[in-house]
Amino acid sequence: MKKILGTLLLAGLCFASTALAYPDKDVKVIVPFAPGGGVDVTVRFLGEVAPKYLNGKKLIVENMPGGGAVIGQTAGAKAKPDGYTVLAYTSSVVSNPLQKQTSYTHEDFTPVNMYCFDPEVLVVPAASPFKTLKEFIDASAKQEITMATPGHSTSHHLAAILLEKKFGSKFGYIHSDSASKQVTQLLGGHVESAMMAYGEVTSYVKDGSVRILGLMSDAQFIGAENIPRFSSVGFDLEWGAFRGLAVPKKTPAATVTILSDAFEKMAKDPVFVERMKESGFPIQVYNSKEFSTYLEEVAKVYKELLTTK
Incomplete structure:
Protein backbone atom coordinates (compact mmCIF):
# COMPACT_ATOMS: atom_id res chain seq x y z
CA MET A 1 0.00 0.00 0.00
CA LYS A 2 2.84 2.35 0.92
CA LYS A 3 4.53 1.52 -2.38
CA ILE A 4 1.36 2.36 -4.32
CA LEU A 5 0.90 5.64 -2.46
CA GLY A 6 4.54 6.48 -3.05
CA THR A 7 4.16 5.85 -6.77
CA LEU A 8 1.02 8.01 -6.96
CA LEU A 9 2.73 10.80 -5.04
CA LEU A 10 5.75 10.68 -7.36
CA ALA A 11 3.46 10.77 -10.42
CA GLY A 12 1.61 13.76 -8.98
CA LEU A 13 4.85 15.60 -8.31
CA CYS A 14 6.06 14.92 -11.86
CA PHE A 15 2.76 16.21 -13.28
CA ALA A 16 2.95 19.34 -11.14
CA SER A 17 6.57 19.89 -12.19
CA THR A 18 5.61 19.57 -15.85
CA ALA A 19 2.71 21.99 -15.43
CA LEU A 20 4.89 24.53 -13.65
CA ALA A 21 7.58 24.27 -16.34
CA TYR A 22 5.17 24.85 -19.22
CA PRO A 23 5.90 26.59 -21.44
CA ASP A 24 9.65 26.04 -21.59
CA LYS A 25 9.94 27.26 -25.19
CA ASP A 26 8.22 29.72 -27.49
CA VAL A 27 4.59 29.09 -28.48
CA LYS A 28 3.64 29.23 -32.17
CA VAL A 29 0.34 30.82 -33.17
CA ILE A 30 -0.97 29.87 -36.61
CA VAL A 31 -2.86 32.76 -38.18
CA PRO A 32 -4.80 31.28 -41.14
CA PHE A 33 -4.96 34.66 -42.89
CA ALA A 34 -2.48 36.94 -44.63
CA PRO A 35 -0.65 39.62 -42.61
CA GLY A 36 -2.41 42.91 -41.98
CA GLY A 37 -5.93 41.77 -41.13
CA GLY A 38 -7.66 42.04 -37.78
CA VAL A 39 -6.76 38.53 -36.64
CA ASP A 40 -3.10 38.95 -37.52
CA VAL A 41 -2.81 42.41 -35.96
CA THR A 42 -4.52 41.54 -32.68
CA VAL A 43 -2.54 38.32 -32.22
CA ARG A 44 0.63 40.38 -32.63
CA PHE A 45 -0.67 42.75 -29.97
CA LEU A 46 -0.97 39.74 -27.64
CA GLY A 47 2.56 38.79 -28.59
CA GLU A 48 3.87 42.12 -27.34
CA VAL A 49 2.89 41.28 -23.74
CA ALA A 50 3.05 37.47 -23.90
CA PRO A 51 6.49 36.93 -22.27
CA LYS A 52 5.17 38.44 -19.01
CA TYR A 53 2.67 35.57 -18.74
CA LEU A 54 4.45 32.68 -20.51
CA ASN A 55 7.55 32.19 -18.37
CA GLY A 56 9.42 34.70 -20.50
CA LYS A 57 8.64 32.81 -23.72
CA LYS A 58 7.37 34.46 -26.90
CA LEU A 59 4.41 34.04 -29.21
CA ILE A 60 5.71 33.30 -32.70
CA VAL A 61 3.15 34.23 -35.36
CA GLU A 62 3.07 32.08 -38.49
CA ASN A 63 0.72 33.27 -41.24
CA MET A 64 -0.75 30.40 -43.26
CA PRO A 65 -3.40 31.93 -45.57
CA GLY A 66 -5.32 30.12 -48.28
CA GLY A 67 -8.54 28.27 -48.93
CA GLY A 68 -10.60 30.74 -46.91
CA ALA A 69 -8.45 29.84 -43.86
CA VAL A 70 -8.70 26.06 -44.41
CA ILE A 71 -4.95 25.62 -44.93
CA GLY A 72 -4.00 27.15 -41.61
CA GLN A 73 -6.88 25.57 -39.74
CA THR A 74 -5.93 22.14 -41.06
CA ALA A 75 -2.38 22.65 -39.83
CA GLY A 76 -3.74 23.72 -36.45
CA ALA A 77 -5.93 20.63 -36.14
CA LYS A 78 -3.06 18.31 -37.08
CA ALA A 79 -0.51 19.96 -34.82
CA LYS A 80 1.03 18.03 -31.94
CA PRO A 81 -1.30 18.49 -28.93
CA ASP A 82 1.40 19.69 -26.57
CA GLY A 83 0.39 23.33 -26.14
CA TYR A 84 3.16 24.70 -28.34
CA THR A 85 1.00 25.24 -31.42
CA VAL A 86 -2.09 27.42 -31.04
CA LEU A 87 -4.59 28.35 -33.74
CA ALA A 88 -5.96 31.87 -34.11
CA TYR A 89 -9.58 30.76 -33.95
CA THR A 90 -12.41 32.54 -35.77
CA SER A 91 -15.92 31.69 -36.94
CA SER A 92 -14.55 30.20 -40.16
CA VAL A 93 -13.41 27.17 -38.13
CA VAL A 94 -17.12 26.52 -37.61
CA SER A 95 -18.36 27.51 -41.07
CA ASN A 96 -15.69 26.02 -43.33
CA PRO A 97 -16.50 22.35 -42.59
CA LEU A 98 -20.19 23.07 -43.28
CA GLN A 99 -19.48 24.22 -46.84
CA LYS A 100 -16.17 22.68 -47.85
CA GLN A 101 -14.31 19.40 -47.80
CA THR A 102 -12.17 19.65 -44.66
CA SER A 103 -10.40 17.09 -42.51
CA TYR A 104 -11.60 18.80 -39.32
CA THR A 105 -14.64 20.36 -37.64
CA HIS A 106 -14.78 22.87 -34.81
CA GLU A 107 -15.08 19.92 -32.44
CA ASP A 108 -11.47 18.92 -33.22
CA PHE A 109 -10.24 21.88 -31.18
CA THR A 110 -10.32 22.85 -27.53
CA PRO A 111 -11.10 26.56 -27.15
CA VAL A 112 -8.52 28.41 -25.03
CA ASN A 113 -9.64 32.01 -24.86
CA MET A 114 -11.64 34.66 -26.69
CA TYR A 115 -10.27 38.19 -26.52
CA CYS A 116 -12.25 40.24 -29.04
CA PHE A 117 -15.71 40.67 -30.51
CA GLY A 234 -35.20 46.27 -40.11
CA PHE A 235 -32.21 43.97 -39.65
CA ASP A 236 -32.06 43.24 -35.92
CA LEU A 237 -29.52 40.40 -35.70
CA GLU A 238 -26.29 41.18 -33.85
CA TRP A 239 -23.40 40.02 -36.03
CA GLY A 240 -19.64 40.33 -35.90
CA ALA A 241 -16.27 38.63 -35.88
CA PHE A 242 -15.00 36.95 -32.74
CA ARG A 243 -11.29 36.38 -32.32
CA GLY A 244 -9.86 33.75 -30.04
CA LEU A 245 -7.38 30.94 -29.67
CA ALA A 246 -7.65 27.16 -29.63
CA VAL A 247 -5.48 24.06 -29.50
CA PRO A 248 -5.88 20.51 -30.86
CA LYS A 249 -8.53 18.57 -28.95
CA LYS A 250 -6.17 16.10 -27.28
CA THR A 251 -4.09 18.81 -25.61
CA PRO A 252 -3.84 18.01 -21.86
CA ALA A 253 -6.41 19.82 -19.72
CA ALA A 254 -3.70 21.20 -17.42
CA THR A 255 -1.95 22.78 -20.40
CA VAL A 256 -5.22 24.30 -21.65
CA THR A 257 -5.84 25.80 -18.20
CA ILE A 258 -2.38 27.37 -18.12
CA LEU A 259 -2.85 28.82 -21.60
CA SER A 260 -6.35 30.08 -20.84
CA ASP A 261 -5.17 31.85 -17.69
CA ALA A 262 -2.16 33.32 -19.49
CA PHE A 263 -4.15 34.64 -22.44
CA GLU A 264 -6.80 36.10 -20.15
CA LYS A 265 -4.07 38.04 -18.35
CA MET A 266 -2.64 39.18 -21.68
CA ALA A 267 -6.05 40.42 -22.79
CA LYS A 268 -6.34 42.49 -19.62
CA ASP A 269 -2.80 43.83 -19.71
CA PRO A 270 -2.80 47.66 -19.89
CA VAL A 271 -0.43 47.67 -22.87
CA PHE A 272 -2.66 45.30 -24.83
CA VAL A 273 -5.80 47.18 -23.83
CA GLU A 274 -4.32 50.47 -25.04
CA ARG A 275 -3.11 48.96 -28.32
CA MET A 276 -6.56 47.56 -29.00
CA LYS A 277 -8.21 50.86 -28.11
CA GLU A 278 -5.87 52.85 -30.37
CA SER A 279 -6.64 50.52 -33.28
CA GLY A 280 -10.39 50.38 -32.69
CA PHE A 281 -10.64 46.70 -31.76
CA PRO A 282 -13.24 46.00 -29.01
CA ILE A 283 -12.13 43.64 -26.24
CA GLN A 284 -14.34 40.79 -25.05
CA VAL A 285 -12.70 38.17 -22.84
CA TYR A 286 -13.97 34.59 -22.35
CA ASN A 287 -12.00 31.83 -20.65
CA SER A 288 -11.86 28.31 -22.08
CA LYS A 289 -15.17 27.16 -20.57
CA GLU A 290 -17.03 30.36 -21.48
CA PHE A 291 -15.62 30.34 -25.01
CA SER A 292 -16.66 26.70 -25.47
CA THR A 293 -20.24 27.51 -24.47
CA TYR A 294 -20.33 30.50 -26.80
CA LEU A 295 -18.98 28.44 -29.71
CA GLU A 296 -21.68 25.83 -29.36
CA GLU A 297 -24.29 28.56 -29.68
CA VAL A 298 -22.51 29.97 -32.75
CA ALA A 299 -22.29 26.50 -34.31
CA LYS A 300 -26.07 26.05 -34.05
CA VAL A 301 -26.73 29.36 -35.81
CA TYR A 302 -24.17 28.67 -38.54
CA LYS A 303 -25.44 25.17 -39.17
CA GLU A 304 -28.98 26.45 -39.61
CA LEU A 305 -27.85 29.27 -41.88
CA LEU A 306 -25.48 27.31 -44.09
CA THR A 307 -27.67 24.26 -44.55
CA THR A 308 -30.79 26.24 -45.49
CA LYS A 309 -29.41 29.09 -47.62
Missing part, protein backbone atom coordinates in the same frame (compact mmCIF):
# COMPACT_ATOMS: atom_id res chain seq x y z
CA ASP A 118 -15.69 43.03 -33.49
CA PRO A 119 -19.07 44.13 -34.93
CA GLU A 120 -19.75 43.71 -38.64
CA VAL A 121 -19.84 46.79 -40.87
CA LEU A 122 -20.80 47.47 -44.48
CA VAL A 123 -18.08 49.53 -46.15
CA VAL A 124 -17.93 51.42 -49.47
CA PRO A 125 -15.23 53.59 -51.09
CA ALA A 126 -15.36 57.29 -50.23
CA ALA A 127 -16.49 58.11 -53.78
CA SER A 128 -19.31 55.54 -53.78
CA PRO A 129 -22.68 56.73 -55.09
CA PHE A 130 -24.28 55.00 -52.09
CA LYS A 131 -24.56 57.61 -49.35
CA THR A 132 -26.87 55.82 -46.91
CA LEU A 133 -27.53 52.27 -45.77
CA LYS A 134 -31.10 52.39 -47.10
CA GLU A 135 -29.89 53.50 -50.55
CA PHE A 136 -27.49 50.58 -50.66
CA ILE A 137 -30.07 48.01 -49.51
CA ASP A 138 -32.68 49.27 -51.99
CA ALA A 139 -30.19 49.23 -54.88
CA SER A 140 -28.89 45.75 -54.01
CA ALA A 141 -32.40 44.35 -54.39
CA LYS A 142 -32.60 45.71 -57.95
CA GLN A 143 -29.08 45.13 -59.27
CA GLU A 144 -26.04 43.05 -58.44
CA ILE A 145 -23.44 44.87 -56.37
CA THR A 146 -19.89 43.56 -56.14
CA MET A 147 -18.93 42.59 -52.59
CA ALA A 148 -15.45 41.82 -51.19
CA THR A 149 -15.01 39.30 -48.40
CA PRO A 150 -11.88 37.84 -46.76
CA GLY A 151 -12.92 34.33 -47.76
CA HIS A 152 -15.81 32.05 -48.65
CA SER A 153 -17.82 30.98 -45.58
CA THR A 154 -16.16 33.51 -43.27
CA SER A 155 -18.44 35.44 -40.92
CA HIS A 156 -18.21 38.40 -43.31
CA HIS A 157 -19.40 36.33 -46.25
CA LEU A 158 -22.23 34.99 -44.09
CA ALA A 159 -23.20 38.53 -43.12
CA ALA A 160 -23.78 39.29 -46.79
CA ILE A 161 -25.75 36.07 -47.20
CA LEU A 162 -27.97 37.21 -44.34
CA LEU A 163 -28.66 40.43 -46.24
CA GLU A 164 -29.55 38.40 -49.33
CA LYS A 165 -32.00 36.36 -47.29
CA LYS A 166 -33.52 39.36 -45.52
CA PHE A 167 -33.73 41.92 -48.33
CA GLY A 168 -33.38 39.92 -51.55
CA SER A 169 -30.01 41.57 -52.16
CA LYS A 170 -27.84 40.40 -55.04
CA PHE A 171 -24.08 40.34 -54.57
CA GLY A 172 -21.25 39.37 -56.87
CA TYR A 173 -18.65 38.04 -54.45
CA ILE A 174 -14.91 38.62 -54.71
CA HIS A 175 -13.27 36.42 -52.08
CA SER A 176 -9.69 37.02 -50.93
CA ASP A 177 -7.81 35.93 -47.82
CA SER A 178 -7.44 39.06 -45.69
CA ALA A 179 -8.97 42.37 -44.71
CA SER A 180 -5.99 44.23 -46.15
CA LYS A 181 -6.76 42.79 -49.59
CA GLN A 182 -10.40 43.81 -49.21
CA VAL A 183 -9.29 47.39 -48.62
CA THR A 184 -6.97 47.23 -51.63
CA GLN A 185 -9.90 46.04 -53.76
CA LEU A 186 -12.09 48.86 -52.46
CA LEU A 187 -9.52 51.60 -52.94
CA GLY A 188 -8.55 50.29 -56.37
CA GLY A 189 -12.13 50.42 -57.58
CA HIS A 190 -12.28 46.65 -58.13
CA VAL A 191 -15.35 46.19 -55.90
CA GLU A 192 -18.25 48.39 -54.84
CA SER A 193 -18.56 47.23 -51.24
CA ALA A 194 -17.20 45.00 -48.52
CA MET A 195 -18.35 43.32 -45.33
CA MET A 196 -15.66 43.75 -42.68
CA ALA A 197 -15.05 44.00 -38.96
CA TYR A 198 -15.29 47.47 -37.48
CA GLY A 199 -11.78 47.43 -36.04
CA GLU A 200 -10.28 46.59 -39.42
CA VAL A 201 -11.49 49.77 -41.11
CA THR A 202 -11.31 52.51 -38.46
CA SER A 203 -7.98 53.89 -39.72
CA TYR A 204 -9.29 54.08 -43.30
CA VAL A 205 -12.44 55.82 -42.12
CA LYS A 206 -10.33 58.37 -40.27
CA ASP A 207 -8.24 59.19 -43.34
CA GLY A 208 -11.36 59.44 -45.53
CA SER A 209 -10.58 56.49 -47.80
CA VAL A 210 -13.79 54.59 -47.07
CA ARG A 211 -17.18 55.13 -45.50
CA ILE A 212 -19.17 52.85 -43.20
CA LEU A 213 -22.82 52.69 -44.21
CA GLY A 214 -24.03 50.49 -41.37
CA LEU A 215 -23.03 48.51 -38.30
CA MET A 216 -24.65 45.20 -37.31
CA SER A 217 -25.06 45.84 -33.59
CA ASP A 218 -26.97 48.24 -31.38
CA ALA A 219 -24.27 48.10 -28.69
CA GLN A 220 -22.06 51.11 -28.05
CA PHE A 221 -18.52 51.05 -29.42
CA ILE A 222 -15.88 53.75 -29.08
CA GLY A 223 -15.85 55.91 -32.19
CA ALA A 224 -18.97 54.31 -33.66
CA GLU A 225 -21.55 56.49 -31.94
CA ASN A 226 -22.72 58.15 -35.18
CA ILE A 227 -22.64 55.12 -37.46
CA PRO A 228 -26.14 54.02 -38.61
CA ARG A 229 -27.25 50.64 -37.26
CA PHE A 230 -28.70 47.91 -39.44
CA SER A 231 -31.65 47.80 -37.07
CA SER A 232 -32.71 51.11 -38.64
CA VAL A 233 -33.56 49.22 -41.85
